Amino acid sequence: MSDLYFGTDVFSELDRLQRHMSSVFNGFPSSLRSSRAGTFPSLNIGTTDEAIEIVAFAPGIDPSKLELSIDKGLLTIAGERAAARPAQEEGARAYAQERFNGAFRRVVELPQQADPDNVQARYxxxxxxxxxxxxxxxxxxxITVQ
Structure with a gap:
């Protein structure tokens, strides 16, 4: 017999503790280059000898509604994604909604070697x-050695 007694189920207590810890640390990124969960659009950033490539995963957005700008080494991606709702009966409510909709803005700090006059974007x-x-x-x- 154990001297340790929990008034409730041990697993429910562990679940409650995990939810509490997630809520405490939810706003803090795990590293300087990461962002908090749910940030839209998700980005992949890579580099070659010739260029820096940023891929923003933004399905369901009209490309003409996207705004891109570069100012003082910061690339800004902004736009809005409309809500995509299937035809519903009157009075019906959503049970769960995981797809982001609404206005968004992401800012990416470009490295010093980036040339703001040489930018191309395609969707x-x-x-x-x-x-x-x-x-x-x-x-x-x-460099040739002489």
Whole structure:
């Protein structure tokens, strides 16, 4: 027999503790480059020798409603995604809704080698692909030994 007694089920207490800890740390990213859960649109950022590529996963958005700007090394992606609701009977209420809708804005700090005058953006299969060229001085180059 154990001397330890819980007034309720142990597993429900562990579940309550996990929910409490999640709510306490929910607003804090796990690293400087990560964002909090549920941030829209999700981003992938990568680099090559020639450019920096940002892919924003934004399905269901009219590309003409997207706004992109670069100012002082910050790339801003803004827009709005309309609610997509199937035809419902009058008085029906949603049971669960996981799809984000509404206005959004994401800001990405670009590295110093980014060239704000050399930017291209295209919308392909629900993804906004932004390519920011690098400055010539920052590109790798071979040096000949004499």
């Amino acid at each position: 392909v299969d629900g993804c906004l692909v932004i390519t920011v060229g690098k400055r010539e001085a920052s590109k790798p180059r071979a």
